[in-house]
Amino acid sequence: ELVMTQSPATVSVSPGETVTLSCRASHSVSNDLAWYRHKPGQAPRLLIFGASTRATGIADRFSGSGSGTEFTLTISSLQSEDFAVYYCQQYNNWPGTFGRGTKVEVK
Amino acid sequence: QVQLVQSGAELKKPGASVKISCQASGLTFINNYIHWLRQAPGQGPEWVATIKLNGGTTTYSEKFQNRVTVTTGTSTDTIYMELTRLRSDDTAIFYCARDLGERAPGAYDFWGQGTQITVSS
Numbered sequence: 001e002l003v004m005t006q007s008p009a010t011v012s013v014s015p016g017e018t019v020t021l022s023c024r025a026s027h028s029v030s031n032d033l034a035w036y037r038h039k040p041g042q043a044p045r046l047l048i049f050g051a052s053t054r055a056t057g058i059a060d061r062f063s064g065s066g067s068g069t070e071f072t073l074t075i076s077s078l079q080s081e082d083f084a085v086y087y088c089q090q091y092n093n094w095p096g097t098f099g100r101g102t103k104v105e106v107k
Numbered sequence: 108q109v110q111l112v113q114s115g116a117e118l119k120k121p122g123a124s125v126k127i128s129c130q131a132s133g134l135t136f137i138n139n140y141i142h143w144l145r146q147a148p149g150q151g152p153e154w155v156a157t158i159k160l161n162g163g164t165t166t167y168s169e170k171f172q173n174r175v176t177v178t179t180g181t182s183t184d185t186i187y188m189e190l191t192r193l194r195s196d197d198t199a200i201f202y203c204a205r206d207l208g209e210r211a212p213g214a215y216d217f218w219g220q221g222t223q224i225t226v227s228s
Contacts, residue, residue, distance in 0.1 A: 004151070032211070032213070032214075034211065034214040034215075036215075041220070041221075042220060043111070043202070043217075043218040043219055043220045043221070044152075044202070044204075044215075044218045045218070046207070046214065046215060046216050046217075049207060049210065049211040049214045050210070050211055053210075055216060056216075087151050087152070089151075089152075089214065089215075091211060091212065091213030091214045092213075094213060095154035095168065095213070096154060096213045096214070097151075097153075097154075098151030098152050098153070099151050100149070100150060100151050101151055
């Protein structure tokens with residue numbers, strides 16, 4: 001099974017700041033990588049697919065980069081709704097697999 | 108706008124079965140794939156099963172094989188997942204989610220709000 005590893009597990013950030021989250025795949029997934037934001041009790045929301053393509057309606061303060069095994073998600077000008085858990089998911093190998101998430105909390 | 112609305116939380120005893128639902132609206136293309144995923148506490152989501160709405164073809168994770176069945180209602184706007192022989196480690200939140208399709212097959216663009224299944228004696 002293709003394993004996705006996210007780091008850090010938790011990061012503390014102040015509103016308005018920028019944060020960068022990392023995701024590593026145990027094998028190359030090309031650019032078949034998605035990022036999701038998840039707030040407790042709500043539906044997860046797709047942010048990025050294809051490693052760097054923003055999903056419909058996603059603000060340009062979210063940017064994704066990387067290919068192969070190393071990926072990053074950068075969120076600039078953090079807003080209140082951005083304090084949540086972020087998951088990366090590879091969909092290059094069926095079935096897609098997720099990391100364990102990075103929690104972005106208020107500093 | 109696509110919306111997926113799931114049924115409410117369930118409390119079941121070990122060995123019992125549970126059937127939860129996912130009501131879809133706003134699906135404009137019949138060639139939609141709906142997936143079910145399980146998220147245990149402290150873990151990322153894990154794929155459980157997939158149904159193709161046009162034709163009803165299903166695919167199941169080997170991990171849940173023979174315990175899970177996914178079906179649709181008569182109008183295909185409601186998707187059901189039944190899980191049998193429940194165990195305590197089935198305690199999790201189950202999500203339905205739509206496949207993004209051609210642009211990124213296997214990624215999920217719309218999700219339900221989740222259904223908590225708790226298995227406890």
